[in-house]
Amino acid sequence: MNKNHGKTKNELLDYQTERIKLLIAEMVECCEDRKFYESRKFDLPYAEIKCLMLFNGEHYLTVKDMAQKLDVAKSRVTKLVKNLMNKELLQQINDPMDARVRLISLTSNGSELAREIDTFQTDIHQQLLLKMEPTERKNALVYLETLRSAMEEVKEKLV
Amino acid sequence: MNKNHGKTKNELLDYQTERIKLLIAEMVECCEDRKFYESRKFDLPYAEIKCLMLFNGEHYLTVKDMAQKLDVAKSRVTKLVKNLMNKELLQQINDPMDARVRLISLTSNGSELAREIDTFQTDIHQQLLLKMEPTERKNALVYLETLRSAMEEVKEKLV
């Protein structure tokens, strides 16, 4: 009666492991497709979209700030800002307090586009929730949070 | 008593929307970090890791097969296979049935590495589950599945 207990338990865990592996992979792929879609929709490389999104709530950012927020090298930010300035979506002025620093901000075009993109992103996430029943929504968030912290914990041990 | 009902409801939804947006972004970032870690650990660009993983359960694959499974252009696969052949992890023979086709398979080195990588990937996903209580595991999977299908549904309408 108890003979297979250990084995059965492991079988369940193995099954769940394969399942979570697949589910996470599918979700991540879905997110990548969304990024690709946004890129096309707004006619901007995704890295540049992420750049614009940094200015939600912040008026001025320096290259260093942006590099930190995006978690990329400063040289990458230099390039991205240059591209976005060519597209007249960003502008920069010299910091009157420190001649090394450039203060980067959205142009009015950039501001408008950033708002559009933000609205779009919020909208599709809201659609996600609306696909579920109100009770499901709450639970989905709770378990997603559980999963997220589990992921962070596992990650910590890795690095 | 009923005056603020609609407003309160929207406030909840807005809050949940911001929350799910953030949670998904954090999870995706976590997954990206994991890819980066794997790349370093196994000393292979991640695209090449994905290539090797295609051979779990399949002995021979053609360039076309691989392109379909990876969802990339054939020319990309040609390049990746060439790289992996230089590293002696993949090998190819001509299909005796069709002179256009190359049958690609793992070398014994490649086979060993692919097994190692698979073990690693399974292991970290199992660790994820082990961070949770058994009941939580089941629920997390259920709601992850709910979320995944919601994401697919939203995606369908997009494209």
Place this chain on the structure above:
DNA sequence: ATATATTGTTCATACTATGAATAAAAATCA
């Protein structure tokens, strides 16, 4: 005043990926 640290740029390099052009072989059909 000098040494050190910070900020941002340029450049070489590597990885991910696409799509057009092409060559070779196979399948179709006339």
Place this chain on the structure above:
DNA sequence: TGATTTTTATTCATAGTATGAACAATATAT
């Protein structure tokens, strides 16, 4: 059978994502 079309894979030009070393200019600390 011979001509046409399709399929398979490669090469090449191009673009996007990203890093890190070397550097110049400026600020800070000693």
